[in-house]
Amino acid sequence: MENNGKKKVGLFGGTFDPVHMGHLRAGEEIREMLGLSEVYFIPSALPPHKESSEVTPSRHRLKMLELALDSNPFFEICEYEVEKSSASYTIETLKYLTGLHADHEFYFIVGNELFSDIETWKDYRELFKLSNFAVITRPGFSNGEPPKPPLALGADFSYDKNTENVIFYRNKNSKVIAFTQIRGLEVSSTEIRRLIKTEKSIRYLVPGPVEEYIMSNMLYRGEEAQ
Numbered sequence: 001m002e003n004n005g006k007k008k009v010g011l012f013g014g015t016f017d018p019v020h021m022g023h024l025r026a027g028e029e030i031r032e033m034l035g036l037s038e039v040y041f042i043p044s045a046l047p048p049h050k051e052s053s054e055v056t057p058s059r060h061r062l063k064m065l066e067l068a069l070d071s072n073p074f075f076e077i078c079e080y081e082v083e084k085s086s087a088s089y090t091i092e093t094l095k096y097l098t099g100l101h102a103d104h105e106f107y108f109i110v111g112n113e114l115f116s117d118i119e120t121w122k123d124y125r126e127l128f129k130l131s132n133f134a135v136i137t138r139p140g141f142s143n144g145e146p147p148k149p150p151l152a153l154g155a156d157f158s159y160d161k162n163t164e165n166v167i168f169y170r171n172k173n174s175k176v177i178a179f180t181q182i183r184g185l186e187v188s189s190t191e192i193r194r195l196i197k198t199e200k201s202i203r204y205l206v207p208g209p210v211e212e213y214i215m216s217n218m219l220y221r222g223e224e225a226q
Contacts, residue, residue: 006105010039010134011097013081013090013108015189017056018214019068020206022187024075029182030109030134031074033166039109040078040097041065044088058082060219067209091123094130106131107178112147119152128156132176139165139181147179196220 012027027039043061069075080096081088108131115135118124137147149157149169157169165181187205195202
């Protein structure tokens with residue numbers, strides 16, 4: 001993509017409950033594909049679609065992220081949503097970050113399943129005035145069809161170009177939706193929590209220091225974490 005002189009930074013939001021190798025590999029692949037200088041991992045304090053009782057306390061999730069990202073100089077943590085300690089809306093996070101970093105060009109990283117419901121997000125059309133979107137898809141598009149923006153955005157974006165493993169759509173504000181085909185790793189936080197609760201191994205699904213932290217703090221064993 002053209003160089004407008006701004007630093008290209010990925011924004012990877014989620015509960016990270018816990019962070020796992022799939023998150024890390026996705027962030028690394030997208031960073032390389034889009035030529036991002038850094039990727040900010042943004043743990044949410046309270047996702048709008050979840051109850052607070054369903055989410056491990058933020059201090060644990062934040063510490064696990066710190067342990068997981070420590071060895072990668074291209075990965076950073078943004079604590080804005082955790083410090084806010086209220087429902088996490090993407091529009092508010094983007095307004096905060098774009099106001100703080102006028103010299104950055106952001107790419108919000110999101111899975112294709114969540115992105116397909118973009119019209120349910122708060123002020124969703126405003127998002128595309130503030131940030132580009134990097135949408136995670138898997139190799140081999142469904143039904144052999146290349147991905148397209150959801151119907152709610154269809155009139156706003158037009159096809160721009162197709163590079164290796166990335167299809168770009170652009171709107172009138174020159175913001176893009178980049179559908180990225182990543183190999184990734186088939187790992188989920190839900191499955192990791194299930195394995196722990198049933199006393200099965202999670203080795204090689206999460207970084208070693210994260211596994212040690214989970215075990216030493218007795219997380220995900222059925223009792224509420226303190």
